[in-house]
Amino acid sequence: MTNFIILLLFISSFQFSISNRKQNHYDQKQFEEIIEILKIKFTDELEELISTNYNIEHHNDNPKQSENYESEVDSNDHVDIKLWNKLNEKDMKKMPVIDDYSDEAMAMQWLTWYIPIEQRHSQITTLLNWNYETNITEENQAAMTAQNLIRSPFTRLTLPIAKKFNEHMKYSKDDDLKRIFGRLASGIVSFNDDDVKRASKLHGQLEDIYSTTKVCELNDNKKCYTLSPYIERLMQIEKDYDRLLWAWKGWHDGCGNKIRSVYLPYIDLLNKNVKENGYHDLAESWITDYEMGSVVEFEGIIDQILKDIMPLYEQLHAYVRGRLCSKYPNRFDCNGPIPAHILGNMWAQMWNDRLDDVIPYPDTPLVNITDVLIKKQFSIDQMYTTAESFFTSIGLYPMTSKFWARSMFRKPTDRDVVCHASASDMGYHDDYRVKICTEINDDYFYTIHHEMGHVEYYMAYSENQPYVYRGGANSGFHEAIGDTIGMFAISPVHLIKLGFLQEEAVNSHYEINFLLRLALQKVAFLPFSYVMDKYRFLLFRNEIDREHELNSKWWALRIQHGGIMPAASRNDEVNFDAGAKYH
Numbered sequence: 001m002t003n004f005i006i007l008l009l010f011i012s013s014f015q016f017s018i019s020n021r022k023q024n025h026y027d028q029k030q031f032e033e034i035i036e037i038l039k040i041k042f043t044d045e046l047e048e049l050i051s052t053n054y055n056i057e058h059h060n061d062n063p064k065q066s067e068n069y070e071s072e073v074d075s076n077d078h079v080d081i082k083l084w085n086k087l088n089e090k091d092m093k094k095m096p097v098i099d100d101y102s103d104e105a106m107a108m109q110w111l112t113w114y115i116p117i118e119q120r121h122s123q124i125t126t127l128l129n130w131n132y133e134t135n136i137t138e139e140n141q142a143a144m145t146a147q148n149l150i151r152s153p154f155t156r157l158t159l160p161i162a163k164k165f166n167e168h169m170k171y172s173k174d175d176d177l178k179r180i181f182g183r184l185a186s187g188i189v190s191f192n193d194d195d196v197k198r199a200s201k202l203h204g205q206l207e208d209i210y211s212t213t214k215v216c217e218l219n220d221n222k223k224c225y226t227l228s229p230y231i232e233r234l235m236q237i238e239k240d241y242d243r244l245l246w247a248w249k250g251w252h253d254g255c256g257n258k259i260r261s262v263y264l265p266y267i268d269l270l271n272k273n274v275k276e277n278g279y280h281d282l283a284e285s286w287i288t289d290y291e292m293g294s295v296v297e298f299e300g301i302i303d304q305i306l307k308d309i310m311p312l313y314e315q316l317h318a319y320v321r322g323r324l325c326s327k328y329p330n331r332f333d334c335n336g337p338i339p340a341h342i343l344g345n346m347w348a349q350m351w352n353d354r355l356d357d358v359i360p361y362p363d364t365p366l367v368n369i370t371d372v373l374i375k376k377q378f379s380i381d382q383m384y385t386t387a388e389s390f391f392t393s394i395g396l397y398p399m400t401s402k403f404w405a406r407s408m409f410r411k412p413t414d415r416d417v418v419c420h421a422s423a424s425d426m427g428y429h430d431d432y433r434v435k436i437c438t439e440i441n442d443d444y445f446y447t448i449h450h451e452m453g454h455v456e457y458y459m460a461y462s463e464n465q466p467y468v469y470r471g472g473a474n475s476g477f478h479e480a481i482g483d484t485i486g487m488f489a490i491s492p493v494h495l496i497k498l499g500f501l502q503e504e505a506v507n508s509h510y511e512i513n514f515l516l517r518l519a520l521q522k523v524a525f526l527p528f529s530y531v532m533d534k535y536r537f538l539l540f541r542n543e544i545d546r547e548h549e550l551n552s553k554w555w556a557l558r559i560q561h562g563g564i565m566p567a568a569s570r571n572d573e574v575n576f577d578a579g580a581k582y583h
């Protein structure tokens with residue numbers, strides 16, 4: 001606290017002393033010192049200053065963890081939405097007067113005003129999203145919309161200013177100013193409250209449809225299942241061709257068709273919004289985030305990567321198709337694309353759950369992690385502590401008390417939630433969480449490591465970076481961190497350490513089997529993810545005829561780039577299979 005006051009005094013005296021000077025006339029060393037202090041101190045000290053005694057209402061999903069950790073976690077230590085909004089309202093009025101956008105000291109002064117307000121907004125938004133995704137109700141949806149309406153005027157005020165500063169700061173010799181304003185200026189704001197309300201509502205509907213859609217038994221429409229956990233698992237372990245077809249068709253018809261009427265107006269709205277902000281379309285705004293050159297350059301790089309991987313993918317595809325053709329004779333053309341429902345995954349995006357059917361050396365099967373977990377009577381909690389000890393064993397961070405006390409580790413039985421696994425940086429003190437409807441099996445063993453990988457990355461940059469730099473290098477990089485770690489977690493070396501696998505069992509055949517398993521998971525994924533964005537970019541650019549090829553275009557791309565075809569006949573007037581995938 002004392003440090004913070006000293007810092008404030010330091011900043012204001014600095015601001016006072018430079019207020020009438022022009023660019024570059026101030027003491028460069030003093031300026032650098034301020035930036036340094038801002039980096040290290042500003043955010044945390046500010047948070048300390050505004051911590052309060054507000055009581056959070058959070059669901060107790062973690063009985064075991066709560067026993068151990070609730071006493072360690074101060075229940076008052078959290079974002080206080082009402083107070084944060086009040087502070088923001090007050091601080092908004094104190095924006096420094098700007099008379100020269102080329103003045104670097106003025107730019108700094110403006111940032112010291114801007115950052116705390118922006119940070120509080122971001123903390124509130126993250127918390128409200130968490131509340132909605134872990135408890136889908138109209139009330140929580142309304143709270144998000146209301147907050148978006150509160151936040152919009154601030155962004156409408158500050159974005160044009162950030163852009164004006166950026167026009168000068170992009171030539172600055174100070175890398176921090178250049179970087180910070182470059183990022184701020186690429187932001188997006190909606191200038192119309194009705195659009196804000198509509199976008200928020202449509203987004204909520206997408207989450208709702210995806211999380212609550214059920215697939216019912218053909219002969220019993222009272223027996224119905226949500227995607228997670230039943231249908232999702234069925235796609236992984238069921239071998240019966242027709243049963244798989246039932247689940248695939250049920251989910252794609254049930255979810256995709258409903259999503260269609262929400263997703264299209266939603267992206268139209270987002271597209272309109274980014275255009276108002278100077279982007280050509282939504283695709284350009286997404287690509288800008290990667291900072292990998294122009295749209296053409298970026299897409300060129302990605303096209304080349306896919307091209308490079310294709311010879312390997314084609315071999316993998318041909319091998320798997322041959323084996324599945326023998327397993328399901330006369331079900332599909334053995335020289336054509338593979339039907340999407342027999343690859344061990346609802347979207348045919350990863351094929352590793354089909355390893356048993358295509359294994360090159362059946363005499364040396366890979367250890368069945370699901371069996372080991374069950375045999376060792378692993379609890380869900382143990383799956384998490386095992387993952388945590390993997391991270392600490394390689395010198396990374398243990399999870400925080402708040403992680404254990406506030407995460408959602410199980411699918412609740414009393415309410416609807418978004419089960420799509422995710423990790424959240426609440427942006428406040430050491431509050432990091434995951435939301436996973438965990439089941440005890442090998443896929444969740446992997447997912448837990450992946451999501452915890454995100455948390456490790458959050459912790460690394462929160463500890464070492466100021467607020468403005470707390471984010472992934474780009475959205476793809478965050479996933480790469482999680483996945484690299486997930487891959488090591490299932491490696492034979494690590495499984496031996498855990499006592500899941502006997503060292504003697506690992507020979508050259510075992511290694512080949514393991515490498516194929518990795519290829520089924522990782523190589524198979526590349527054309528899928530490529531098509532996902534390729535298709536969306538076409539849609540954003542209005543290059544798909546929505547009446548006649550909305551669905552068939554999706555499948556044309558999947559056949560062209562991945563050799564995967566729909567499991568059943570599709571109809572362009574009602575189906576929207578791309579919408580049956582979360583993201």
Ligand SMILES: [Zn+2]
Binds near residue numbers: 450451454479482
């Ligand atoms: Zn991820």
